[in-house]
Structures are given as C-alpha cells and as structure tokens.
Amino acid sequence: MRRYKLALVGATGVVGEITRKVLEEYNLPIEEYTFFASCKSAGKIIMFNNKEYEVQELKVDSFNDGFDYVIFLAGNNVSEKYIPIAVEHGCICIDNSSYYRMEKGIPLVVPEVNMEDSFLNEGIIANPDCAAIQTAVVISPLDKEYRIKRAVISTYQAVSGAGMRGIQDLQSGIESYIYGNKYEINKFPYEIFNNCIPKIGDFEDDRYTLEEHNLIDETRKILKKSSLPITATTVRVPLFNSYCESINLEFEKDYEINNIIEILNEAPGVVVKDDISNNLYPMPIDTNNQDKVFVGRIRRDYSVKSGINLWVVADNTRKGVGSNSVQILRGLIEKKNKIR
Numbered sequence: 001m002r003r004y005k006l007a008l009v010g011a012t013g014v015v016g017e018i019t020r021k022v023l024e025e026y027n028l029p030i031e032e033y034t035f036f037a038s039c040k041s042a043g044k045i046i047m048f049n050n051k052e053y054e055v056q057e058l059k060v061d062s063f064n065d066g067f068d069y070v071i072f073l074a075g076n077n078v079s080e081k082y083i084p085i086a087v088e089h090g091c092i093c094i095d096n097s098s099y100y101r102m103e104k105g106i107p108l109v110v111p112e113v114n115m116e117d118s119f120l121n122e123g124i125i126a127n128p129d130c131a132a133i134q135t136a137v138v139i140s141p142l143d144k145e146y147r148i149k150r151a152v153i154s155t156y157q158a159v160s161g162a163g164m165r166g167i168q169d170l171q172s173g174i175e176s177y178i179y180g181n182k183y184e185i186n187k188f189p190y191e192i193f194n195n196c197i198p199k200i201g202d203f204e205d206d207r208y209t210l211e212e213h214n215l216i217d218e219t220r221k222i223l224k225k226s227s228l229p230i231t232a233t234t235v236r237v238p239l240f241n242s243y244c245e246s247i248n249l250e251f252e253k254d255y256e257i258n259n260i261i262e263i264l265n266e267a268p269g270v271v272v273k274d275d276i277s278n279n280l281y282p283m284p285i286d287t288n289n290q291d292k293v294f295v296g297r298i299r300r301d302y303s304v305k306s307g308i309n310l311w312v313v314a315d316n317t318r319k320g321v322g323s324n325s326v327q328i329l330r331g332l333i334e335k336k337n338k339i340r
Contacts, residue, residue, distance in 0.1 A: 003031035007067045010074030011035035019322035063089040087123035101126040111327040112269035113140045130320025131155045132218035137293040141267040146251035150229045156237045156244040197236040242284035243316040251306040282313035291323040
C-alpha cells in the first residue's frame with residue numbers, strides 16, 4: 001500500500017488543532033506530515049502522533065517538496081494566493097475556506113452525500129460551510145426517496161464558527177457576568193453572552209446575510225438541485241460549540257413517519273435520537289467531538305400536504321471542518337490505493 005505526504009496549512013488555529021486530532025484518530029497511510037502557519041506561529045512546537053513537529057512558515061516555495069495532499073484551514077486570502085501554487089506543484093488541495101466553494105467545476109463535497117464528485121477534481125476540492133454539511137447529510141437521503149419540493153432552514157450557530165475571537169467574546173461575557181469586570185467585544189456587533197444575534201456575515205442587497213446565501217447556494221450545489229426553493233435564517237447563539245438547525249421540508253409525494261425514521265437510521269453519518277416518551281432528542285452536549293450528524297423531533301408539518309419538521313445538531317468544528325476534510329482525504333487515498 002502506497003503511503004503519502006500531507007501538509008496542513010493553518011495547523012495551529014482552532015480548526016487546525018481539531019483536524020490534527022482527527023488525523024491521529026483516522027490513522028491514514030501518511031508517511032510524512034508537514035504543518036504550516038503564518039510567521040507568527042512559525043517555530044512553534046506541536047505534538048502529533050507522540051512526536052514533536054516544528055511549525056513551518058507558509059511561503060510561496062513551501063510546496064516545492066512535492067506533497068500529495070494539502071488541507072487548507074487558513075481563510076480566503078491564503079487559499080486564493082497559495083492553492084494555485086500548490087496545484088501547480090501537483091498537490092491535491094482540500095480547501096476549508098469559502099473561496100472556491102461556488103466556483104464552477106470545483107467539487108463541493110460531503111463524503112456521505114457526494115464523495116464521487118471529489119474524484120473529478122482538477123487539484124481543488126472545496127469543503128462546504130459547516131451548516132450546509134449537516135443539512136446535506138440529513139436531507140439528501142430523504143430527497144432521494146421523496147424529492148424535496150421546498151426547504152426552510154433556521155440555524156443556531158455556536159461561537160466557535162466565528163473562530164477564536166468569537167470564543168473569546170463569549171468567555172469574556174461569562175467572566176463579566178460572574179466578576180463584574182468590563183470587556184471589549186472583539187468579534188460580534190453586540191455582546192453574545194445571554195443574547196442571540198440574527199446576523200452571521202454581512203447583509204446583502206436582498207436583506208439576507210452572506211451566511212444565509214452560502215447555506216442556500218451550497219446546499220443546492222451539493223444536492224445538484226440548482227433551482228431547489230430554499231430559504232434560510234442564520235443566528236449566532238451563546239454556545240461554545242455545535243450547530244443546531246430547525247429544518248422544514250415539503251416533499252413532492254406523501255410519506256409515513258416510520259419510513260422517514262427508517263431512511264435516516266440507515267443513512268451514512270446520521271444518528272436518529274427521537275424518543276418523545278423519554279425526552280430524547282439531539283442537543284449540542286450529545287454531538288461535541290462526534291463525526292455524526294444527529295436528528296430528532298421528527299414530526300409532520302400539517303400546514304402543507306407533505307411537510308415534515310426535523311431538528312438537526314452536529315459538531316461544527318469537527319464534522320463541519322476537521323472530520324469532513326479528513327474523510328474526503330481518506331476517500332481519495334482509498335480510491336487511489338485500490339486503483340494501484
């Protein structure tokens with residue numbers, strides 16, 4: 001079995017740390033790891049697989065060593081500048097920024113839904129938005145059976161989705177509440193502690209936010225349904241980790257609740273937690289450090305002929321970034337080794 005060379009760009013941030021943890025757990029046939037970050041983190045020593053690694057500064061010549069795969073975790077500006085260089089040097093890049101997601105010809109991949117798309121890459125595979133990933137994992141198998149006619153999605157997104165500054169805003173708010181000290185907001189337009197902010201990303205001309213457009217557009221692309229009617233509202237909530245979603249679907253044909261549950265129970269990457277007699281339903285405390293997407297509160301929407309309500313929860317930093325990227329990498333390696 002061939003072994004490969006992997007680089008991580010943005011290896012020291014929140015999602016970089018989680019991605020390293022996932023890589024350790026998955027134990028892929030990687031013979032050489034290299035970790036890149038900005039000049040601020042260059043020289044830092046990190047532990048990986050019980051071995052010390054020195055973080056390298058990302059430069060234009062960083063990909064001269066001939067990596068097979070590169071996972072990018074460092075944002076749009078870094079992806080825009082360095083991914084073309086990496087591809088030119090023969091690397092296959094899995095990008096977690098939003099820069100390439102809606103680019104025509106670049107696969108936007110959720111392994112449980114459309115892993116086959118990743119095999120058609122020309123050097124770049126885009127990792128979707130966290131919210132779009134957990135949405136697609138749950139609604140894709142239902143769409144195959146009943147054909148979704150319309151979707152209404154409301155998200156309740158943890159501060160970890162906004163990076164370290166978002167986490168710090170919530171931590172500072174909690175400390176201020178306990179100790180009475182004042183603090184400066186670093187990330188959000190308002191205090192996030194004891195509050196919900198119905199705005200993620202900038203407002204667009206149509207009064208939707210950028211995050212809402214991303215969720216709509218990316219879900220359509222993953223499902224290959226460019227004209228699927230979807231509307232969305234995205235809300236930042238005072239939760240450290242995991243995203244919650246209320247999803248309302250209208251199908252083209254009628255269904256039985258038991259069939260819905262059966263389909264979801266058999267769907268890859270899905271855990272059904274739905275036992276109303278025992279107050280069992282998905283919550284963020286169930287999903288932290290999990291690769292699965294949890295679904296519950298499954299019930300008929302009586303306001304339309306064939307509607308259903310779902311409550312969907314997943315770890316946004318793990319499944320939403322680290323695990324999804326590593327699962328894509330695993331699929332690419334498995335196919336390449338099988339072909340060989």
